[in-house]
Amino acid sequence: MPSPWSRLLAGACxxxxxxxxxxxxxxxxxxxxxxxxxxxxxxxxxxxxDGRPLAAFGFSNGPVLAFSLPRTTVLQTAVDQxxxxxxxxxxxxxxxxxxxxxxxxPAAGFTITGRDAGASxxxxxxxxxxxxxxxxxxxxxxxxxxx
Numbered sequence: 001m002p003s004p005w006s007r008l009l010a011g012a013c014x015x016x017x018x019x020x021x022x023x024x025x026x027x028x029x030x031x032x033x034x035x036x037x038x039x040x041x042x043x044x045x046x047x048x049x050d051g052r053p054l055a056a057f058g059f060s061n062g063p064v065l066a067f068s069l070p071r072t073t074v075l076q077t078a079v080d081q082x083x084x085x086x087x088x089x090x091x092x093x094x095x096x097x098x099x100x101x102x103x104x105x106p107a108a109g110f111t112i113t114g115r116d117a118g119a120s121x122x123x124x125x126x127x128x129x130x131x132x133x134x135x136x137x138x139x140x141x142x143x144x145x146x147x
Contacts, residue, residue, distance in 0.1 A: 094135030
């Protein structure tokens with residue numbers, strides 16, 4: 001029987017596959033290295049005082065200095081690859097992560113492209129990346145892919 005985390009991550013991947021159709025196909029996808037704010041000529045990044053950038057959680061791929069998670073994040077599972085950065089969070093609760101991302105993403109140079117508070121889902125893009133967030137009562141997940 002799959003764990004709740006694997007079911008959540010699998011569900012998040014299904015959500016992402018709709019938004020990023022073909023991104024997982026063999027041979028498809030960008031080969032560019034992960035970007036950081038220093039390599040992109042955009043506005044400076046603002047990380048809220050109650051947040052930490054991906055780099056602080058040990059990630060080396062993705063927008064590691066621009067994208068942040070709540071300071072109290074407890075990672076359950078992580079994928080850190082040039083074409084796929086994923087984090088399954090056991091804490092804080094999904095509504096807190098959702099609210100954090102709603103206010104932190106625009107300040108960090110990301111545009112929220114879709115939101116559904118009732119379903120606890122967000123989609124966003126910026127700094128050369130696209131992403132999504134989804135969650136339930138047990139966990140939440142963030143997935144990032146190169147744009």
